[in-house]
Amino acid sequence: MADSTYTSGAINFTGLGNGTDFSQLIDGLVDAEMTRVTRLENWKASWETKNEQFKALNTQMLSLKTTLEGFDTMREFMAKSVNSSDSTLLTATATSDAQEASHNIEVGQLATNDVLITASGASSLDTAITSSTTSFTFSYAGETITLSNISAGTTLSGFVNIINNHADSRDKIRASTIFDGSVYHLQLNGMDQGSDNQLYISDAGSMIFGASDFDETQNAVNAQIRVNGFPASNSGWIERDTNVIDDVIEGITLNLNDSEAGTNVKLNVVTDTEGIKENVRTFIDQVNVIRAQIQALTEVDEEGEGSILTGNYGVDIVGQNLKNITAELGKGFVNWNQDNLTGDKYAALSQLGILTDAEEGSTTYGLLKLDEEIFDEALADDPEGVAELFSANNLLASQSPDFTLTSIVDGTTEAGIYDIQIVSDGSGITSATINGEAAKISGWEITGLSGSALGMAIRLDNTGAGTYSGTVSIKQGKVGEMIDELADLTKPFNEYTYEGGPLAVLQNNYKDIMDSIDKKIDYETTRIEKMERTMKEKYARLDSLLGQYELQQGQLEAALNQLA
Numbered sequence: 001m002a003d004s005t006y007t008s009g010a011i012n013f014t015g016l017g018n019g020t021d022f023s024q025l026i027d028g029l030v031d032a033e034m035t036r037v038t039r040l041e042n043w044k045a046s047w048e049t050k051n052e053q054f055k056a057l058n059t060q061m062l063s064l065k066t067t068l069e070g071f072d073t074m075r076e077f078m079a080k081s082v083n084s085s086d087s088t089l090l091t092a093t094a095t096s097d098a099q100e101a102s103h104n105i106e107v108g109q110l111a112t113n114d115v116l117i118t119a120s121g122a123s124s125l126d127t128a129i130t131s132s133t134t135s136f137t138f139s140y141a142g143e144t145i146t147l148s149n150i151s152a153g154t155t156l157s158g159f160v161n162i163i164n165n166h167a168d169s170r171d172k173i174r175a176s177t178i179f180d181g182s183v184y185h186l187q188l189n190g191m192d193q194g195s196d197n198q199l200y201i202s203d204a205g206s207m208i209f210g211a212s213d214f215d216e217t218q219n220a221v222n223a224q225i226r227v228n229g230f231p232a233s234n235s236g237w238i239e240r241d242t243n244v245i246d247d248v249i250e251g252i253t254l255n256l257n258d259s260e261a262g263t264n265v266k267l268n269v270v271t272d273t274e275g276i277k278e279n280v281r282t283f284i285d286q287v288n289v290i291r292a293q294i295q296a297l298t299e300v301d302e303e304g305e306g307s308i309l310t311g312n313y314g315v316d317i318v319g320q321n322l323k324n325i326t327a328e329l330g331k332g333f334v335n336w337n338q339d340n341l342t343g344d345k346y347a348a349l350s351q352l353g354i355l356t357d358a359e360e361g362s363t364t365y366g367l368l369k370l371d372e373e374i375f376d377e378a379l380a381d382d383p384e385g386v387a388e389l390f391s392a393n394n395l396l397a398s399q400s401p402d403f404t405l406t407s408i409v410d411g412t413t414e415a416g417i418y419d420i421q422i423v424s425d426g427s428g429i430t431s432a433t434i435n436g437e438a439a440k441i442s443g444w445e446i447t448g449l450s451g452s453a454l455g456m457a458i459r460l461d462n463t464g465a466g467t468y469s470g471t472v473s474i475k476q477g478k479v480g481e482m483i484d485e486l487a488d489l490t491k492p493f494n495e496y497t498y499e500g501g502p503l504a505v506l507q508n509n510y511k512d513i514m515d516s517i518d519k520k521i522d523y524e525t526t527r528i529e530k531m532e533r534t535m536k537e538k539y540a541r542l543d544s545l546l547g548q549y550e551l552q553q554g555q556l557e558a559a560l561n562q563l564a
Contacts, residue, residue, distance in 0.1 A: 022539040026532060033528045037521055044517040046308075047510045053297055053309055054503045054510075057318070058490050060293055064286045065486040071279045072479045077391035078384065079275035082252065085266040091255045094269050096387065098251030104228050104264040107256050111193035111223035111243050116201065116214040117178060121185040125157040125177065127208075134205030136163075140172040140190060141197045150205065156184055159207075163188070173199060188214070194241020195222050223256055271383045280370065283390065283479065284354065287326065288367040294319045295366055314502040318489055325481050326354070326368060330389050331415040332475035334399060342399050345378075345385045349478060352378050352386060392475040400470025402462040406445070408474060409455030415476035418453055419469070422446060426465035434458075 071077040078096035089107055122129060130152060136159075137146040145168050150159065156177065163175035174189045186209065190199045197220045201211045224237035227248055231238065238248060243256040252269065297309040298319075309315045326349055329335070333347035346352060353374030357364040379386050388395060394415065396405045403422060422432045432439040432446040434453045439446040444463060448456035462468060476484075493500035493508045500508070 022536075022543055026535045026539065029535065030528060030532050033524075033531065037524045037528070040517055040521045040524065044514050044521070047514050047517070049308060050312070051507050051510050054314070054507050057290075057293055057297070057315070058501075058503050060290055061318070061486050061490050064290055065483055065490070067282065067286050068479045068483050068486075071282075072391055072477070072483055073393050074387055074391050074395075077276065077279055077477075077479070078387035079272040080251070081270055081272045083268040083270070086263070087257070089256075089258045089260055089263065090265040090267070091257065092267050093253045093255075095251045096384075098249070098269050100269050100271060102269070103249060103252075103267045105254065105267060106226040106261065106264050107259045108224035108226070108237050108261040109221060110256055110259050111241055112218055112221050113193045114190035114197060114199040114216065114220035115218035116188045116199055117217050118186045118209045118213045119215055120209050120213050121177075121183040122156045122208065123183060125184055126155045127184075128153045129156050129159055129208045130154055130206050132206050134207060135203070136205055136207070137201075137203040138169075138173070138188075139198075139200045139202060141192070143172075144202070145169060145172070146203075156186065159186070190220055192241065193220065193223075193243065195220055195239075196241060224259075225254070225256070273379050273383060276379060276383065276387060277375070280352075280354075280375070280390070284368045284370055287322065287482070288364075290322060291319070291367050312506070314506040317502045321485055321489065322482070323356070325478060325485060327356070330392075330475065330478060331481055332392075332395070332397070332417055332473040333389065334397075334417060334471070334473055344388070344475075345382050346389045349389070352389070388475060388477060390477045390479050392477040393480055395475040396472070397475060398458075398470070398472045400468065400472070402468040402470065403458050403460045403472070405456065405472040405474070406459050407455075407457045413448065413455045413474065414452035415474045415481075416452060417471050417473045418448075418456065419471055420458060421467065421469045422458075422460050423467045424460060424463065424465055426463070429460060432458075 074096040080094040080096060080098050080100070082092040082094045082098075084091050090105055130150060132152045134150050134152075135146050135148045136150060137144065139145070147162060147166055147169060150162065154162070160175040160177060163169050163173060172191055174191060176187045176189070177184045178187050179185075188199060188201075190197045199220070201214045204211050204213070222239040222241050223243050223245065224239055225245065225248070226233075226237060240248075244253060245256070246253040248254065252267070294315055297307055298312070298315055300306050300310055329347045330344075334343040335347050336343040336345045349355075353371030354368055355371070357367055357369045359365060394408060394410065394413075396408065398405050400420070403420060419435050420433075423430050429441045429444065429446065432441055434446070434448045434456065435451070437448075437450055437453070439453075439458075440449050444460045446458050446460070448454050456472075456474075458472060460468065489501045489503070491499070491501040491504060493504040495508075498505075
């Protein structure tokens, strides 16, 4: 210490004492105490790591939910394609509602809009078309419209701009010009196709072209088609005011490209089985992403050492709930009854060859696997049944010929199977229950009053006297069931109700733990700093005292030497 100086806060070891290195001694004591802080910091870091893993898993679940929402309806999941024998005349698209069938379509006429072009015009777009303030009146689809206060000196291009941007005309007609090489003619197009959308110019005011100068170069007419020979050739046509027709054949949208009366275009509607299969592969792959992540977070190695979230109940809940969905019967699905040919041919994913790999040591152990052969057979046998198991969205069904499930309340009535009993005396329903609970009776209809059946409406079709029992079901496919479960599992924590998904609740709990650890760290840090300061003060005084003793010793030794 003779040549060194140690400074901390207000305490300074000058090295003038007895030579003892008190700073090293204090540092050692402080380091020993700091191990308590280090342990607390490591403890907090373990909770932070768990929370980071929760966030990552939550993100993956939200990603899965988003992916599944892309095909959670029959229309999205069960794609159908349409082949046309002459795409120059006609093409078409189909939804899942379309039946696999062939159709002959004859396009007699395309729908058109009305087009008027002035016979006269102007030599330049900048030519003024009126020398005084005027107005322009036209009628479109039976409505008369006047554009007033068209200023004197308005040019041809300026008038085009007025028509195309005026609030009264811009949604009805579109103006442009046609240049024939020497003269610019004004062209007005009706915005809509169909015979009801006729355009007439009744008053052009003081413009250089009058109302009679507008020639109709194209008449607004309806599209005309015949479907499978209907109507007969001597009975006219099916007419629409558009060339995109989606209300003639269920589930099919016709796109008329050209007309050729007397020529039939054949449309073949087929199920896009490869599209369905691709959706199933996506479902399996994305679910496996979650399963693999949970496995990594909870695995136990050969030495019995667990991973960071082994035994965590929140992760266990997530994993088990998602597994239950893929393992159990679909909500509202009824096992097929071969005797009376009722129920669903496919009510569980296992029937489609989708199973969890249970072979320990396998690279896909614990993950979903697809048996392509079984799946292909199911898809060929009943593509609609396969699609329903995945994407049915509150699909109503009755397993009784005596009554019909007519409606439910979306968001209130829950998917599932319901036992129904209705008693009729022949003149009306006298009593009725749904799952043993009394139902409201109104005419020949009953309505669920409580629980999961709330809002369910059932019509008794057999009005003869008697007691009618059976089941009705509301089907929800696996995709929708998975989406609902993921929505619950990823629900954010509500600090007022203390509710949320299991991971969010745990994250909140872990935050409280980490806050508590921070307080302990702060307490320990303050305590150690105080201890260090106290020790420095104490040892500084000791150092000074020892220095004085050493000085006195030197003085005494010098005095004794003089006496010797």
